[in-house]
Amino acid sequence: MNLKIEESNQAVIVVVKEERLDAHNSETLKQELSRLFAEGKTKVVVDLKDVRFIDSSGLGALVSGFKNASARQSSLKISSLQSQVKSMFELTRLHRVFDIYTTIDEALETF
Amino acid sequence: MKQDKIELHIKIPNQTKYLSLIGKISEELAVQLQNYSGDRESLANHVNVVLTEALVNAIRHANADNPEEVVEVRIIVTEDELVMQVFDHGKGFDMNGVSQSLPNNREQLEDHGRGLFIMRSLMDSVDYYPVEGGNVLEMRKSFN
Numbered sequence: 078m079n080l081k082i083e084e085s086n087q088a089v090i091v092v093v094k095e096e097r098l099d100a101h102n103s104e105t106l107k108q109e110l111s112r113l114f115a116e117g118k119t120k121v122v123v124d125l126k127d128v129r130f131i132d133s134s135g136l137g138a139l140v141s142g143f144k145n146a147s148a149r150q151s152s153l154k155i156s157s158l159q160s161q162v163k164s165m166f167e168l169t170r171l172h173r174v175f176d177i178y179t180t181i182d183e184a185l186e187t188f
Numbered sequence: 189m190k191q192d193k194i195e196l197h198i199k200i201p202n203q204t205k206y207l208s209l210i211g212k213i214s215e216e217l218a219v220q221l222q223n224y225s226g227d228r229e230s231l232a233n234h235v236n237v238v239l240t241e242a243l244v245n246a247i248r249h250a251n252a253d254n255p256e257e258v259v260e261v262r263i264i265v266t267e268d269e270l271v272m273q274v275f276d277h278g279k280g281f282d283m284n285g286v287s288q289s290l291p292n293n294r295e296q297l298e299d300h301g302r303g304l305f306i307m308r309s310l311m312d313s314v315d316y317y318p319v320e321g322g323n324v325l326e327m328r329k330s331f332n
Contacts, residue, residue, distance in 0.1 A: 097211070100244040101204035107299075130211065130233070132240045133302040141299045161233045168309055169302050170292055 078105035088120035088185055089113055098128045098135035106135075110142035110153070119151040122184045126157035131165050143175060152176075154184040194265040202247050202257035210243060210261060211236040214272070217263060221270065223331045231329070234310040235272070241303040242274040242325045250278030250323065269312075270329045277322040283314075 079094040091109065095102060106123075113121055123139065125131075139155065146153040156178045158166065166172040178184035196217070200206040218224075218232035243259060251257040260275040283304070290305055291298035307314045311327040 097208055099204075099207055099240055100248070101207050130236060132237055132244070133300075133306055134244065136302060137299040140297055144297055144299075161230075164230075164233075165237070165306075168306065170290055174292060174297065 078102035080106065080109055082109075085185060088122060088188055089118050090122045090124060090181055090185075092124045092126070093128050095128060097130045098125070098138070099130065099132045100134035103134045103138035107138035107141045110138070111145055114142075114145045114149050114151055119149070120188045121146065121152070122154045122156055122178075122181055124156045124181050125159070125162055128162055129159055131162045133169075136165065136169060136171060139175070140171070152188065154178060154187065156181045156184040192265075192267060194263075196261075196263040198261045198263075199258050200261070201255060202251045202253070202259055203255055204244065204247055207240050207243055210239055214239050214263060217265070218270070221265065221331065223267060224270075225332055235270070235329075238307045238310050238327055239272055239274070241307050242272070242327065245303060245325060246274050246276035246278075250276030250280065252278065268331050270331070272327045274325045275319065275322055276325075280316070280318055280323040283316040 081092040081094055083090040083092070093106065098106065110121065123142065142153045154176045157180060158177060166177070176187070198210065200210065214235045215232040218235045219228050221228060221231065224231055246259045247253065251259065257277055262273040264271040286304050287301065288305070291301040307327060311329050313328045315326045316323060
């Protein structure tokens, strides 16, 4: 899986550079988020601008990151959902669980 | 074969790297379903999602991630419905024993357990039953 990791002030931005976030590649994202929180990062944004397709495994990797963040008094936010991805968050009601923003900058401003 | 009826039979190795290929084929087919009365772009995404979920169930669970196994997919388009079947060679599972609700409780938010909910939500029917040599997960979507 192609992930671009950037640091901005105290926050880490994880840009998923894939068209699909599914059972084939989502374990890598799950492990990367786990590593970041284990390292002590407290503010993480996952940007899904390039992701056109997400399945339950992709959602599960983000849920895993969210739980990891919550257990460490840290924060995981999500940005830039394409319409089909947004509809999957809504179908599974996960839009009520995550803090979702239109852009990376908007997400960063809320930390 | 009746005019306008389409049947695709695809066999893939039991590996998740082929999810994208089946997803693309099914999307391409769905956008061309002239008889479907709704939004075909949305249908294409839904078909991609549910087939991905069904394939992952077969690859990871029924066929226990064995890369030597094969998964067979059949996509059948008739005048009034789309039928998708995913065959596995595993022991099967009791689909009725799987919770119908979402694992979203704040106290017990789970990573897993949304696949079947997604399939049931986006399709008209989802069934799982034994056939010779394994099982089939069958999903149907009416065009009306």
